[in-house]
Amino acid sequence: MPVIFILIDGLRPDAITAERCPRLAGLRARGAATMRASSVMPSITLRCHTSIFHSVPPTRHGITTNDWRPMARPLPGLFDIARAAGKRSVLFYNWEQLLDLGRPGSLELSYFRNTAYQADGDQIIADEVVRALAIVRPDLAFVYFGTVDTAGHVYGWMSDGYLGQLEEVDAALGTLLDALDADCTLLIQSDHGGHDRNHGTDLPEDLTIPWIAAGPGIRQGYEITAPVSLLDTSPTLAHLLGIAPHHEWEGRCVEEIFEPV
Numbered sequence: 001m002p003v004i005f006i007l008i009d010g011l012r013p014d015a016i017t018a019e020r021c022p023r024l025a026g027l028r029a030r031g032a033a034t035m036r037a038s039s040v041m042p043s044i045t046l047r048c049h050t051s052i053f054h055s056v057p058p059t060r061h062g063i064t065t066n067d068w069r070p071m072a073r074p075l076p077g078l079f080d081i082a083r084a085a086g087k088r089s090v091l092f093y094n095w096e097q098l099l100d101l102g103r104p105g106s107l108e109l110s111y112f113r114n115t116a117y118q119a120d121g122d123q124i125i126a127d128e129v130v131r132a133l134a135i136v137r138p139d140l141a142f143v144y145f146g147t148v149d150t151a152g153h154v155y156g157w158m159s160d161g162y163l164g165q166l167e168e169v170d171a172a173l174g175t176l177l178d179a180l181d182a183d184c185t186l187l188i189q190s191d192h193g194g195h196d197r198n199h200g201t202d203l204p205e206d207l208t209i210p211w212i213a214a215g216p217g218i219r220q221g222y223e224i225t226a227p228v229s230l231l232d233t234s235p236t237l238a239h240l241l242g243i244a245p246h247h248e249w250e251g252r253c254v255e256e257i258f259e260p261v
């Protein structure tokens with residue numbers, strides 16, 4: 001069964017309530033989660049994603065802005081080691097700066113549409129994911145939803161406009177969940193939070209993120225006690241895929257999510 005990794009850009013943990021986002025809250029209830037995972041400083045989207053997919057801090061990968069640059073000392077990311085292990089990965093996103101998360105040749109399918117700046121932008125992505133997954137049958141799918149961050153920048157984090165957009169994204173998540181097999185494995189998180197109309201400071205509102213795993217073998221209704229950071233995502237996803245993490249990765253698999261055997 002595929003591993004599905006979903007990222008909701010700019011989602012703050014304190015925005016997640018059962019009334020506002022029942023699908024997200026439902027995943028939290030049937031999985032292992034922490035609402036106190038950590039982003040990296042300063043929490044800028046491309047910098048965060050490069051740390052997520054390469055399991056190293058920004059001081060190591062050197063991506064400092066939202067403009068991609070080749071790494072001075074390249075190291076393989078999650079898509080690259082998955083490919084080397086014979087796994088099939090797919091990517092769906094609506095913010096084009098994420099174009100280079102994997103090296104050329106690492107993906108079975110890459111779908112981009114420039115919809116992060118419209119209210120139904122993540123629903124459009126979710127509909128496409130459902131269509132494609134029925135055909136491609138990957139081992140790993142990364143789905144990026146960008147509209148909550150956009151709403152934060154326009155209306156302010158935790159404003160009515162921001163929270164209303166989260167409701168839209170929860171519906172898009174529902175479209176995706178309804179189409180997936182019940183026994184697939186899910187990891188869902190954000191890259192950073194936000195405050196006022198921005199993010200990137202060392203405020204807890206910017207740096208604290210939700211991190212939720214659910215699926216076969218994963219504890220249900222479990223609150224993760226250990227610290228979790230962006231760097232731990234790829235080692236955990238690699239473990240879920242049954243492949244070894246790269247030796248230069250600095251994060252660790254969050255072992256605590258798994259049911260004791």
Ligand SMILES: [Zn+2]
Nearest residue numbers: 009010045191
């Ligand atoms: Zn972001």
